[in-house]
Amino acid sequence: MKFDIIVIGSGLGGLECGAMLSKEGFNVCVLEKHSVIGGCLQSFHRRGQILDTGIHYVGSLDEGGILRQYFKYFGIWDKLKMKRLDENGFDVIYSGGKEYKYPMGYSSFKEQMAEYFPDSKTEISNYIDKVQEVNRLIGVEQLKMGKISQGGLDYFSVSADQTINSLVSNKELRNVLAGNISLFAGDRSVSTFYHHAMIHGSNIEGAYRFIDGSQQLADALVDVIRQNGGKVISSSEVTKIAVDEGRITHVEVNNGEEEYFADTFISNLHPLSTYKLIEKNKLTKKAYITRLSALKNSYGLFTAYLLMKPDSFPYFNYNLYLHDIEDAWYTTAYPNDTKVRFILMSSLAASRNPKYSDVITLLSPMYFNEVSQWAGSVCMKRGEEYELFKAKKVAEMIEMTERFSPGLSSNIQFTYSASPLTYLDYTGAPEGSAYGLIKDYKNPLLTLFPPRTKYENLLLTGQNLNVHGAVGVTLTATLTCAEILGEEYLAKKIGNL
Numbered sequence: 373m374k375f376d377i378i379v380i381g382s383g384l385g386g387l388e389c390g391a392m393l394s395k396e397g398f399n400v401c402v403l404e405k406h407s408v409i410g411g412c413l414q415s416f417h418r419r420g421q422i423l424d425t426g427i428h429y430v431g432s433l434d435e436g437g438i439l440r441q442y443f444k445y446f447g448i449w450d451k452l453k454m455k456r457l458d459e460n461g462f463d464v465i466y467s468g469g470k471e472y473k474y475p476m477g478y479s480s481f482k483e484q485m486a487e488y489f490p491d492s493k494t495e496i497s498n499y500i501d502k503v504q505e506v507n508r509l510i511g512v513e514q515l516k517m518g519k520i521s522q523g524g525l526d527y528f529s530v531s532a533d534q535t536i537n538s539l540v541s542n543k544e545l546r547n548v549l550a551g552n553i554s555l556f557a558g559d560r561s562v563s564t565f566y567h568h569a570m571i572h573g574s575n576i577e578g579a580y581r582f583i584d585g586s587q588q589l590a591d592a593l594v595d596v597i598r599q600n601g602g603k604v605i606s607s608s609e610v611t612k613i614a615v616d617e618g619r620i621t622h623v624e625v626n627n628g629e630e631e632y633f634a635d636t637f638i639s640n641l642h643p644l645s646t647y648k649l650i651e652k653n654k655l656t657k658k659a660y661i662t663r664l665s666a667l668k669n670s671y672g673l674f675t676a677y678l679l680m681k682p683d684s685f686p687y688f689n690y691n692l693y694l695h696d697i698e699d700a701w702y703t704t705a706y707p708n709d710t711k712v713r714f715i716l717m718s719s720l721a722a723s724r725n726p727k728y729s730d731v732i733t734l735l736s737p738m739y740f741n742e743v744s745q746w747a748g749s750v751c752m753k754r755g756e757e758y759e760l761f762k763a764k765k766v767a768e769m770i771e772m773t774e775r776f777s778p779g780l781s782s783n784i785q786f787t788y789s790a791s792p793l794t795y796l797d798y799t800g801a802p803e804g805s806a807y808g809l810i811k812d813y814k815n816p817l818l819t820l821f822p823p824r825t826k827y828e829n830l831l832l833t834g835q836n837l838n839v840h841g842a843v844g845v846t847l848t849a850t851l852t853c854a855e856i857l858g859e860e861y862l863a864k865k866i867g868n869l
């Protein structure tokens with residue numbers, strides 16, 4: 373079969389590339405190894421409830437927000453069922469025994485923080501101005517001027533922790549501002565200010581939750597591709613990328629079951645996974661694969677799904693960030709110390725029961741070494757020891773959450789869980805990493821990847837290149853497509869709707 377463009381992987385990045393390019397008249401085919409499309413957008417069912425794999429909330433969705441602009445461009449904004457989180461506290465940070473709300477809107481954020489920390493009013497204002505500055509680099513105004521993103525390397529090459537510390541002197545306030553660390557796999561030794569500020573700012577610019585699961589976003593993008601004549605084919609694992617004289621000729625699916633030809637190929641996979649699929653040839657040296665293998669991935673997230681007794685626990689329209697120790701940051705020492713010290717608690721929004729939480733998710737960072745002894749085992753058949761490990765972790769997380777939310781545990785009916793091994797199986801992310809390759813402020817150029825590769829007709833996309841999350845992956849998909857369509861043309865088309 374021959375197409376203009378083949379996209380390998382149907383994560384958010386792959387589907388967005390497929391949607392943009394099919395809208396622009398290309399004959400596109402997206403190949404996905406799983407039976408369900410969407411990667412981290414997948415939702416699944418347990419006991420009749422909808423559970424989400426990854427994305428729990430998304431930013432920049434208020435009017436004028438960059439992600440809303442993209443969703444409008446795709447023609448899917450009106451089709452998505454989304455709930456705006458609480459204006460006065462979309463995130464609530466529990467730190468040092470106190471509760472701090474993050475309100476939406478930069479001015480409201482400044483005012484609320486100044487109420488908590490009246491002596492730090494000017495410092496808070498300076499910090500928020502910097503966060504806003506980073507978000508302006510990717511705003512709708514940039515698109516209108518023909519740019520997808522205006523630089524930002526200055527912010528990629530400075531530490532998030534050190535920048536916050538240089539702007540803010542109060543120790544508790546520093547912790548509160550870094551309180552949502554799981555959103556960017558916050559690790560003091562590597563995290564860039566760009567990642568912290570972009571993700572934090574995008575939520576301040578309008579944080580929303582999906583009603584009835586994030587799968588709908590994947591499904592809506594699939595509809596766009598199909599309506600424009602493209603194909604999305606599941607249960608089709610790309611097992612080989614074939615090369616001839618520096619050009620990709622075709623991909624093999626399911627170990628040679630089928631071959632798909634195209635003029636251009638886009639890989640939504642981790643760069644290491646992509647390069648491992650390329651057949652041996654002169655362009656990819658062994659040393660390059662060794663270098664890619666040496667790059668570190670972010671920690672994973674262990675997810676506990678709590679299925680609550682019917683109508684027992686009120687729905688909460690915000691996310692809770694629970695910190696058990698006074699330092700919000702993770703450090704390189706933690707992989708050897710597996711205590712649960714941080715939890716992100718979230719309620720799924722269900723249209724059939726808007727007043728109560730049917731499902732509550734608890735997420736906590738987990739390094740791969742905690743589960744590596746079971747690597748290579750098959751999902752659902754990993755053995756009793758693994759099940760015991762997961763049950764103990766879930767119990768520890770419930771015990772910690774109960775201290776912040778008394779009464780929670782007596783209302784739980786069933787629990788399910790997913791470890792980095794589950795994510796490895798369901799998204800292919802090496803080591804079940806939540807956000808892929810770590811971007812290290814000390815060496816940004818080594819850890820940031822451009823969409824272009826050494827192969828003239830192979831492009832990359834997805835969370836590993838630049839910034840993860842719904843906003844980051846969308847911008848990267850646009851950068852990838854701009855390699856084919858031209859940046860100015862594409863940016864202006866999206867910006868001037």
Ligand SMILES: Cc1cc2nc3c(=O)[nH]c(=O)nc-3n(C[C@H](O)[C@H](O)[C@H](O)COP(=O)(O)OP(=O)(O)OC[C@H]3O[C@@H](n4cnc5c(N)ncnc54)[C@H](O)[C@@H]3O)c2cc1C
Pocket residue numbers: 380381382383384385386403404405406409410411412413425426427428429430431608609610611640641645673675735795798799800801805806807833834835836840841842843845
């Ligand atoms: C637990 C968790 C919580 C998160 N929460 C949020 C959140 O609240 N908000 C937010 O904005 N972001 C969140 N994220 C991050 C966000 O989900 C990701 O950054 C984003 O969805 C990644 O998209 P992607 O396109 O890069 O790749 P992925 O979603 O990883 O998709 C890659 C796809 O490629 C497929 N694939 C792999 N190998 C092959 C092959 N050989 N052939 C064919 N297909 C293949 C996979 O099956 C998968 O479908 C979360 C992530 C996790 C893990």
